[in-house]
Amino acid sequence: xxxxVRPVVWIHADCLSPQHPALLAYPGAPALFVWDEALLSSxxxxxxRIVFLYECLLELPVSIRRGDVAAEVLAFASEQxxxxxxxxxxxxxxxxxxxxxxxxxxxxxxxxxEPFVQIxxxxxxxxxxxxxxxxxxxxxxxxxxxxx
Amino acid sequence: xxxxxxxxxxxxxxxxAYLAAEFPAAAAESAAVSATRGGRRAAEALLTAIQPAxxxxxxxxxxxxxxxxxxxxxxxxxxxxxxxxxxxxxxTRPAEAAKLISELAWRDYWQRVYAVIGDGIWExxxxxxxxxxxxxxAQELPADIAAGTTGLACxxxxxxxxxxxxxMHNHAxxxxxxxxxxxxxxxxxxxxxxxxxxxxxxDPASNNLSWQWVASTFSHKPYVFNRENLERYSxxxxxxxxxxxxxxxxxxxxEALQAELxxxxxxxxxxxxxxx
Numbered sequence: 001x002x003x004x005v006r007p008v009v010w011i012h013a014d015c016l017s018p019q020h021p022a023l024l025a026y027p028g029a030p031a032l033f034v035w036d037e038a039l040l041s042s043x044x045x046x047x048x049r050i051v052f053l054y055e056c057l058l059e060l061p062v063s064i065r066r067g068d069v070a071a072e073v074l075a076f077a078s079e080q081x082x083x084x085x086x087x088x089x090x091x092x093x094x095x096x097x098x099x100x101x102x103x104x105x106x107x108x109x110x111x112x113x114e115p116f117v118q119i120x121x122x123x124x125x126x127x128x129x130x131x132x133x134x135x136x137x138x139x140x141x142x143x144x145x146x147x148x
Numbered sequence: 149x150x151x152x153x154x155x156x157x158x159x160x161x162x163x164x165a166y167l168a169a170e171f172p173a174a175a176a177e178s179a180a181v182s183a184t185r186g187g188r189r190a191a192e193a194l195l196t197a198i199q200p201a202x203x204x205x206x207x208x209x210x211x212x213x214x215x216x217x218x219x220x221x222x223x224x225x226x227x228x229x230x231x232x233x234x235x236x237x238x239x240t241r242p243a244e245a246a247k248l249i250s251e252l253a254w255r256d257y258w259q260r261v262y263a264v265i266g267d268g269i270w271e272x273x274x275x276x277x278x279x280x281x282x283x284x285x286a287q288e289l290p291a292d293i294a295a296g297t298t299g300l301a302c303x304x305x306x307x308x309x310x311x312x313x314x315x316m317h318n319h320a321x322x323x324x325x326x327x328x329x330x331x332x333x334x335x336x337x338x339x340x341x342x343x344x345x346x347x348x349x350x351d352p353a354s355n356n357l358s359w360q361w362v363a364s365t366f367s368h369k370p371y372v373f374n375r376e377n378l379e380r381y382s383x384x385x386x387x388x389x390x391x392x393x394x395x396x397x398x399x400x401x402x403e404a405l406q407a408e409l410x411x412x413x414x415x416x417x418x419x420x421x422x423x424x
Contacts, residue, residue, distance in 0.1 A: 015224035018188050035153075035171075044345050046177040048314045050167050052348045055186030056225055058163075064153040066170075088224070091263035091353070116228035116256040125264065131257045132250060139232060139249050140242040 004084040004109055008032060009062075010073045010102070012095065015088040016056040021111040022086040023061070029086070032076045033057055035066035039094065070101035077106055088113050160185075177345055182314040184219060184348055191220035195231065200239045204247035210317050210382050215248070218349035219315070221255060228252050255354055262353035269356040270337060272365040278330070279413030285335040289342050293328060300397070301390035302378055303327055314348040319381055325362040326372050330409050331397060336363040372409065375399040 009022040009031035023031065057064055065072050077085055084107035087099070102108050117138040124130040153170070157163040160181075168175040184190070199213045206212030220226045232249055239245035262269060272282055292298045296307035306324045310316050316324070321343070328339040336359040343359075344350040360366035375398040379387050387393055398405075406413070 013223055016186075017225050017227065019227075020224075040171070041173065044177055044341075045174055045350070046311075046314070046345050047164075047168055047171065047174045047179055048182045048346070049348055049350065050171050050174050051164055051181050052184065052186040052219060052314070053223065054163065054167060055190075056188075056223060057186075058155060058157075059187040059189065064155065065151075066153065091259050093266040096266075113224065114227050114229040116232060116252065123260065125257070125261050128254060128257050131260070132253055135253060135256075136246075136250070139253055140246055141236055142242050 004082075004086060004107060006080075006082055007084040007086045007107075007109070008073070008077045008080050008082040010034075010085050010087040011057075011060065011062050012069075012087065012090065013053060014090040014092065014095070015113055016053070016060065018060060020060070021088050021113060022109075025111060026086060030076070030080045030082070031060070031062040032073060033060075033062050033064050034069045034072040035064070036069050036094075036098075037067055069098045073098075073102055074105050083107065084109060086111065178311050180312045180314075182312075182348055184216070184313070184315060186219075186223075186225070188225055191217065191225045194220070195226060195234050198231075198234060198238055198248070200235045200245040200248045204244070207247070207251075208319055208381050210320065210385075214317060216315070219347075221252075222349040222351045222354070228256055255351075258351070258353040258357050261357060269353055272363075273357075273360055274365050276370070277364040277368065277413070278370050278410045280333070280410070282335070285329070285333050287335055287338060289328070289334060289338040290332060293332065293334075294342060299392050300327075301392075302382065302386035305386055310343065310346045314346050316347070321358070322362060322371060323373055323378055325359055326370075329359075329363045330370055330372055336360060336365065370410065370413075372402070372405055373398065374402060374405060 004026075007026055007029055009020070009026060009029050011020065011022075011031050011033045022029070063076070065076075073085060085102055086109045089110050089112050099108060099110065117135050119135055119138060121134065123134055154166060157166065164181050168179060194215060194217055198215050198217075202213035203215065207214050217226060217231060221228060221231065232252055235245040235248045235252075236242060276282060293303070293307060296304040296311070298304055303324060306316060306320045309320070310324075325336070325339055328334050329336050340356045340359040343355050344352065347355065357366055362371040364370040375387065375396050378398060387396070390396070400408070
């Protein structure tokens with residue numbers, strides 16, 4: 001995919017950091033957060049969770065809207081005459097579905113967030129203990145090749 | 149032209165009033181607001197205060213040196229990598245930070261499982277190892293648990309703390325979840341939905357898979373506790389004034405609890421492992 005020159009940033013609730021990879025990669029790019037109306041009604045989250053998230057958003061350079069997430073992000077990209085959308089990765093299936101809707105209309109670039117540990121091997125996820133045995137030395141910076 | 153939501157507020161009260169009007173369904177679930185503030189500044193203040201060595205020795209106690217970073221991690225205000233580095237910096241040697249970092253690893257692990265199974269986090273990963281079929285568990289959370297009116301001082305306090313503050317100590321979550329699933333025979337999904345409504349750190353993967361760990365649908369055996377365990381790690385603050393202290397359903401040996409809760413279930417439990 002060709003490099004985006006003037007994208008908009010789609011901020012979602014799995015990465016509300018000022019160090020968001022898309023905000024760092026595209027400083028000054030217009031950014032948008034959308035309250036997912038369908039998710040709000042199915043998850044039935046209480047007001048305190050919304051207040052907490054809103055306080056996180058108020059520390060970010062982001063416009064805040066509500067509705068259908070993909071439609072709002074695409075409308076925002078059109079308003080800003082953007083050449084694409086940049087966001088951060090998430091394991092959630094809803095993120096995958098919304099991303100697919102956006103990518104069907106506009107170039108979408110998904111940036112990784114910094115991983116907990118750098119692991120190249122395939123991990124056995126059947127139980128935590130097996131996973132931890134594989135990552136422990138890296139996580140504690142005691143892996144022989146690592147420097148602290 | 150779509151209308152942006154407001155960003156200018158004189159104070160928190162004005163923000164809360166605006167959000168309660170904008171999201172009436174959320175306010176109807178519970179209009180309580182947590183003392184915990186969102187945002188990077190609040191997160192960094194907590195991050196500078198972490199004490200990895202004290203965390204390792206006291207985290208199972210309700211008044212232990214836990215970090216309270218979970219809501220910020222859940223929403224990516226802080227990354228696991230940042231907190232891992234901060235823990236190593238705050239420790240005199242890596243081993244001192246090992247316990248805190250292994251707890252961070254639980255979140256990484258749940259997220260990795262989520263990436264593989266997606267909405268499968270809502271389904272039993274494995275059968276219950278309680279000797280009971282999934283159908284034996286009620287689908288709805290009993291009203292007295294949600295309202296904090298069971299009469300059990302500990303359980304009611306945990307329920308109110310969840311609803312009022314959106315935060316619970318991990319050990320309290322485990323006790324409450326075990327009570328819901330094993331003492332009341334309620335499907336873990338009902339409890340998981342309740343937690344997600346209220347927990348500021350409510351993450352579908354960490355939350356649901358931890359409930360499954362307690363239930364035994366994602367572990368080798370059910371998690372249970374007894375009064376001695378709860379009394380010790382809570383400093384006895386609930387039991388002392390509990391109206392049911394003489395009829396406590398938790399005041400038994402693990403062997404007796406095993407026989408009562410899981411008749412026909414797996415062999416008598418050894419003292420319980422802990423998720424933490």
